[in-house]
Amino acid sequence: MVKVNILGGAESIGGNFVRIEDGDRVLIFDQGIRFDIMANYYTPFITPRSIAELRDLGALPKSEWYRGASEIYISHMHLDHLGALSNIPERANVHLPSLTVYESLEEKWRESPTWLSLIPRKYFVNLEEQKPLETDKNDVMAIPVSHSAHPSYALLYFGKDETVLYTGDFRVESFLEKEEFVKIKGGEDLFTYLGENKDLKVDTLIIEGTNIGSSRPPITPADASKMIKEIALNHRPIIATLHPLDIEYAHFMAKLATELGMKCYVASEHTARLLEKFPHQPLKPAIIEEYVSYPTFLEKSTLDDVEEHSLILVSYREVADLLRDLASINPSLLKDAVSIISEPEPEREEAIEYSVLANWFMKVGVQHYTIRASGHYYPYQLKRIIAEIRPKNVLPIHTERPRLFSKNLDRLRSQTYEVENNSLESAMTVSVREPSYDEIKDLAQKLYFARNPEITQPSDETLKVEGYWTKARLILQGKMEMPKYAKKAIYSRRVYHIPKEFYSKEAHLERLKDLLSWAKEEGQVQKCLKNKAFKKATRLIAEEAINRYGVDKRYAVQYARMVLARLKSKVEIQTKWGLI
């Protein structure tokens, strides 16, 4: 029996972690970062300190998830799938879609002044490149799919008696024509492969559901192409943003420029590097020297002599720089310019940046459009996907709406059955992961505390007798919605049962006073926030939480860190203004 465990990404977009156990073989598919969790703890001013901290917060996979697994496969190199390679706790082979892309990314991270410098691997991690459409020594085959990062693969595992297909992130249509796709991706796509191998039976399908429940307009690459052409007839130049890994889109835009008789420039180092390195990239644009500093054979240009009749490719993060530079160096170029924004996938933190970007476009007087074909399939395409894969079991992943997704899959099961009119055996069933004892207890306690705000520690027995255990289990299985009272209590406070007064301003100030007088005594005011003193403060607050408020020991330290994070800014302010 092949055991498939989705340890990360079952209820979130990002942080995918699939553990597959087949006899004594253990494989891992993806080991991503949870950006939704990072957004709860970090700002541009509060940044990650270490991999251990990120792991502790749940933003990176736990060490025990890797137990016994020495073969890790990465579907594509967006960070919510690739994750931090330095998080891998023991000797392992990491199978990457492309070493070229990885090396270029690693170089960038190592130089980065931000937390990204934490990502690169430790010495005991060995890297290997996946070869598309070849079954490797672990019986895994990488099959090319279209997505906004190049290269991207679905992973097919031929187990001892069961076959597992993990889609990774994918869209149904590509920006590339079929022939170009095969040339650039090194093989045909997932659906062609399945079509040619009709006897392949997928026992378990792990499928992404990013767009399930989203109201995003279902723009396909063909739609985008039509809109961009229309715009290009009326404006020059075109400034187009793209994700640096989105080679598919870069290729498509460069081709479009050729078609429209426009010259194509790249104003982004990373994109230029990748375009140059891919051997099958037939279109070589010119680079704008101000933004590309590495030695290259590509044709060079400077900002003053960029032609009006042109298309400029730039990364989403660098477009504001380009606009400002053009405004001062070559303002005439902006007179009739238009911009086409293809990023971002709607992720919270980037959405904020978007409004700032919009202000810059307004400031320099450039009309801009957001036209993006999602890197993920659209909900209406799910029917076709399921009909083509015809899996026995389905496990949703990379979705914020697992219940809705399961419902959709359930409905499709009966429809597919009618359409195919096959034997019962081939009709699929939607299975939901059985939650663990700890998960059930965790949620049962939360539900209990939401109803019983007085401070006691309920025993397992109490939780069971009063029905919280069963409720928690049903909620975790997706068979019951989270009750409203619990939602409010759990999400508004976010942590375990901690009485309101612990959160009050007075309590904070009180604790702050204690902390400061202690730090003063120790002569550590300046260092109060640094390691040693901070550790002690953490312990003090954790003890207080346990003894006075009956907080579960397991969460006390995490809780104390949260309280300190809030205190930190206050202490800093007081220190700065000489109040202490």
Ligand SMILES: [Zn+2]
């Ligand atoms: Zn992705």
